[in-house]
Structures are given as C-alpha cells and as structure tokens.
Amino acid sequence: MIVVEGLRKRFGTVQALHDVSFTAANGRITGLLGHNGAGKSTTLRILSTVIRTDEGRALVDGSDCATESLQVRRSLGVLPHASGLYPHLSGRENIHYYARLHGLPEDQVGPATAMLIERLGLSEVVDRRAKGYSQGERLKVSLARALIHKPRTVILDEPTNGLDVNAVRMLRELIRELRTSGCCVLFSSHVMQEVAALCDDIVIIAHGRVVVSGTPEQILAATHTTDLEEAFVRAADGVAA
C-alpha cells in the first residue's frame, strides 16, 4: 500500500514536483503515466527513499519514507530505470549480493535465488558474467534481484523500455502474478498502451502535478472521451495550456 500526499521537490532552480498525491492499493497494479520529465522518476526516487521530499509525505505500508526509510526499504522491491547489474559478476552472484544486503539468512540465499531462476527461466545464463547479457536477460536478472526478498510493494521504473515482445509478455505475466499474490505494484511509463494493457488504476502526471487518477473508466469519464490514448493527451496537455 502506497500513500503519497502533496509531494514537492526542487532541484536547484527546477521545481520537479509541484503537488503529487495518489494511492496505490495492495493487490492492484497502479500505472504512473506521464511524458518524459513529468516527474515520474522523481516520485519513484522519493518512494524508494533515495531522495527526500521537500514537502508532503510518502508512506509505504504505513512507514514514512523520510523518517522510517530503513523500514520502507525492507518492504520494497525496486526495479530501476537502468539495470545496474555488475558486469564482472555472474547473474547468480548479482542476485546473491542483493539477497545478502537484504539480510536474508545465509542458508536461504541459495534456495531463494534458485526459485526465482526457475520462475524466470534464467538457468542457462545465470552463471555467465552479466557483461554479455542481452537486454531481456538483464531485465530478468534485475527482476530476480528486486524480488529476492519477497517484497510486499514493488516499484518498476519504465521497465519495458527497449525490450522485445517476448520480454514484455514475460514481464506482464510476472506483474500479474505479483498482483494475484497480493502485492502492491507501482510502475511508471510514458506509453499509454503499456499502462492500459496492465493497470487497474492509472495516475497521470504532468509538469510535476497529478492531473487525473482512477480506474481507466473513471479517467475516460473525466476527460470526456472513449479512447485512453486521447484521454492521456488531453489530460497531460490540458495542464500545459
């Protein structure tokens, strides 16, 4: 469960977030939709406690991202924008590293990794160095790394960028599985079809503000159209005008 209330964030002279509020419920997939530079990554970075908000607050399962950051990071699985794998380590070693830093007991590191390797179909590549991985292989290992501690809340930052169709399908399937198991899934994208294909709730963000949010039906109603693509364009550009 993610609750975000009135986030504001300034980097130097740039006001990245003006007013961002939304809720992402457990057992649902929430899409954070916006153009490049709208403030998606900044919002996700505040949630993952890497940066702090200037005003407002962000809660993950009731813990404040600013004051109880360690508790938040424990319950969070983050798939970052860049895969950030260590090229000289094998996929398995990359996953083990995160498992240990999440504090998994040593005797569970191996089995937990093995389970994800099987689920993601990684067994053929997982003992090779990450340097030679394809885009899809990198994504799978990053996913395994992000999910190794069975997080209740999963944040994915533009996960489908640059992926081929098979990898995208695999990812969607996995995200739906996470929903079924009761996780709160928040993922960002700048592609409406992506969000429409997957999300139960949509939050459209433009110029650092949430312009509209709700189920796809609610968004269509609010923007007086029948096409989600059109709804996104109207909502995002309505603020700029």
Place this chain on the structure above:
Amino acid sequence: MNAVTTVFRKEVLENLRDRRVVFSALVFGVLLAPIIFALTTTLMSKRLIRDQDRPLKLPVVGVEHAPNLMNFLKENGADIVAVDLTESSAMAAVRSGERDFVLIVPDTYGDKLKTGGSAPLDFIVDTSNSGTSSGANRAQRLLNAYGQQLATLRLLVRGVSPEVLQPIDVRTLDIATPAGRSLLILGMMTYFCFMSMLMGGFYLAIDTTAGERERGSLEPLLSLPISREALILGKILATSAYMAVSLLLTLIAFSIVLLFVPLEALGMSANFGPRIVLSIFAIMVTFVPVGAGLMTIVASFTRSNREAQTWLSFVMMIPMAPVLFAVVNNTKPSVPLMAIPSLSQHLIATGLMRGDQIALGHVAASLASTLLLGALLIWVATRLYRREAILG
C-alpha cells in the same frame, strides 16, 4: 552476514575480475618500481666498476721531454699515448670530444726542472663533460703525486724535513655505514612504495563511487535496507585491502630484487631482511586509511569515471610531495615532522633500512596523527555519501 562484510567481499571479488584493476594494482606498480630500481643501480655500479678497472688512457704531447714523468705514470697504471698536436689542435680535439683530455709537456720542462724551478705542464680538459671527469681526476691526482714526490726529494737534498710543506694533515674519517650511503637510492624506495600503494586502490576508489553511479547501479543499491555508512565503509575497506596487498607485494618484490642488485659494488648495503620488510610494512600500512579516504572523497565528488581519473592523478601527488621533498633534502626525523602523514612513514621506513634505532615517541606520533587523519577522512566520505547529490 553483516552488510559491511557483504559489500567488502563483493567489491574485492568484482575488482579481482577486472583485468585493468588487477594489472594496475597487483602487476604494474608492484613490478615497475623494483625493475626501475634494479636497472638504475645495476647500471650505476657497472659504470663505476668499469671506470675503476679501465687503464687510464693518457694522450701526451712531447713525451720525449719528460722521460721520468712518463715512467712514473706508466708505473701507476696510465697508458701513455704519444700524440703529435699543437696546443690549439689539442684544445680542438678535447672540445670536439675526440680526446677526453691531453697532457702537453713543453720543451722548457726539462730545463726548468734542472734549475730547480717550477716546471710547466699543460693539462687540457673539458670539465663540463661529466663523462670524462673521473679519468681526468685520476690523471690530475697522478700528476700531483709526482709533483709531491719531486718536492720531497728537493727538500731532502737541502736537509729540510718534507713535513715543512705539510703544515696541516687532514685525515678524512668516513663514518657513513654502507647502508647509510645507499640512502638516496633507498629513499626513493619508500616513494615507490607509496606510489604503488595508492595505485593499488586507485581504480577501486573510482569504481566503487563514480563508476557505480555512472553504470546506474548506485541507485538500486541505495534503495536496499542497509545504511549508507555501512555501504561506504565496505567500499573503503575493499580499497584499503587492495592498497595493503599492493604495498606488501611491492616490498617483497624489492627485497627479492635487492638480492640480485650489486649494491656492495656501490659501497652500499641494504637492511632488507624479512624482519625489516615486515616492520616497514607495519609502519607504512597505517597510511592506507588516509589514502583510501582521500581517494574515495575525491572520487565521490566527480561525475564520471574519466573525471575521477583526472582528479585522482593530481590528488595522488599530495601525499607524495613531502616524501619527495625529504628524499631530496635528506631530511632528518624529528617529532614535529612525525605529525605529517606519509612523511613520517617515509622517515621511519628509511631509518629502519639504515639500521637506526627508531625512537618509540616518533612511532607513536606518526601512528596517532596518521590514524587520526585516516579516521577523519573516512568520516567525511560517509557524510558525503548521505547527500542526495551523490546520485549525480
């Protein structure tokens, strides 16, 4: 497993697989310095030996005017080469380097000697040519010795003690130990040791901060449930481990090289047994936290790998400067100097090589100031890691 240990182990393993890191930390620095050292000392001693053993080849104009002098020179190992040159052509020959030096015996030489006067000899030499100076010195020493001999004879003939001509008798008592004489060269050794120690941690300091940020792996790492202090501490420890290993390997390489270098031929000997090597390591390793902290701080300010490399190459010179200064000036150890990290390790290490008694107060002062600065730098590094700007 503890987060610091996990980070430490991962950084050590990952960098061990990076050929660039291994080459610069464990091969380049470790081998380069001892090899340079071996080459220069071997060349120096070869030249010295060659100059000593080679007969002095002395070109002489007017051999026939001074048969006794020629005999004296020959008896003392000079190889007389009779040449036929005028004064000006002899000068030209020396100037052009065709001859190292030329001795000219004027035809008035014999008459002046007979009448008890001062017999003229012209010795043409180019003192700006360092390559010929040792030969020229030998020739001049021989000529002076001959003159001394003649003077003694003349005084004896007149019934005067030759000591009249020696109102003072300066005896030079050289108290330099063979190890002491090798100090300029051995002083360079601590410089090389610092160099390879810093090179050992160079790429790790960059890779664990600027590199991690550039690859985009820092952000997910920071969203893990570990404190940033633990993270940076693990990284600094890994950097320190590489530095310590580089230092130890360099010292071992030096001690092996010194077995084969003809230091004795240079009138030097080095105190470099296993015990001394370990003591020097123990003293110099206290500098590792300072170096690791300093490099990590600089690397976390920079935005990219390349920028970090540029800056670090400069920053590495800071701890080296006092060492170089001390080597050149032959600085003597004192308590205030022991407060300067890197200089204090240099002074104590050279003292150990020289076989000096090391004052415990010096060691304590060096240890305290160095470890304190190291702790301070590492603390600053952890503070820097708490900034948001660390993400770049």
